[in-house]
Amino acid sequence: MKTFIEVIVQTFLAFFSILYLTRILGRQQVDQLTFHEYINGITFGSIAATLATDVDQRTWQHFIGLVLFGILTFSVSYFTMKHRTISKVLEGEPILVIQNGKILEKNLKRARYHIDELNVLLRQADCFSPDDVEYGLLEINGKLSIIKRGDKRNVTVGDLNLQPSPETIPTELIIGGQIIYENLKKKNINGRTLLNELKMYGVNRIEEVMYASMDQSGKLYVDKFHDKLNEKIDISEDNKGV
Incomplete structure (x- = not known):
């Protein structure tokens, strides 16, 4: 005790x-x-x-x-x-691992990183090829900071001198085949109207929908439980089967 x-x-x-x-x-x-x-x-x-x-x-x-x-x-x-x-001395400093689209192998080795780990960090930074990167810095916390090459950067509305419309969070209408009626009321639509909209996406029953939402402009996003993709992509090295 x-x-x-x-x-x-x-x-x-x-x-x-x-x-x-x-x-x-x-x-x-x-x-x-x-x-x-x-x-x-x-x-x-x-x-x-x-x-x-x-x-x-x-x-x-x-x-x-x-x-x-x-x-x-x-x-x-x-x-x-x-x-x-x-x-x-204690925390280290950022290491340049990519320059002008070329991987700096010595610096990568100094950081004790493998090329596969670098590829993961690139994908997390919304980049799928070192060739798209002007400079890539491996930070002391293990993250990769990149500056994309000029011809690979995304054009922003600021570059075009446009005034963007304010972004809002889409309203969830269906989750897991179940209608969220409170959100339907917020959008001033009923179940019949929603079903008619879903038919345009090849949906006949609510139970077929895994997730559906509507943005401020009234645009509907629909994801079904069973997606019919024309091409299945396998990114694994062993691509014997999908």
């Missing part, structure tokens, strides 16, 4: 200690963490878990270790903000 109570007390202590320390240390999201901040987060969790469950050693020993680790982490973060040299 004594051990059970000790675990409860230590768990509460570990939980609120790490909650307070992380609140002080910063609010970065996971994808914003640098490498040493990510490692520190793992170590924090490990120390806190030991503090919560280890009843063989004194609680204050683990607690002091947790607080001391928090102080060291805060100190490192403070000095990296104040001193550029320390920041470069």
Whole structure:
């Protein structure tokens, strides 16, 4: 019974200690963490878990270790903000991995990245070929920042000196084959009108629709459970079957 109570007390202590320390240390999201901040987060969790469950050693020993680790982490973060040299040593710096559409293999190797990993980052940046990239920088948090070549950049309404219309969130009308009647009322349409509109998309029954929404202009987007695609694309290396 004594051990059970000790675990409860230590768990509460570990939980609120790490909650307070992380609140002080910063609010970065996971994808914003640098490498040493990510490692520190793992170590924090490990120390806190030991503090919560280890009843063989004194609680204050683990607690002091947790607080001391928090102080060291805060100190490192403070000095990296104040001193550029320390920041470069501990956190690293961006690495140029693509220039004028060419992959810089030595820099990619220095970052310990494989070409497949680079391709994933390119696709996440809405780019499917290094040839479209003027400059590609691998950031210290692992993300890829790119500047597309001039002939590959998307033209914006600002480039054309046009005044864009305000964007609004489309209203969901059908989800999983079920009509959202409250949203139908917002759009001032009834079920019969909606069904007539859906027939233009080859839909005969509401149950055939996985998702449907309507934008501010009244344009309907419809996605059926069974999409009839003329061509199925397989991006895997083993393309024996789709």
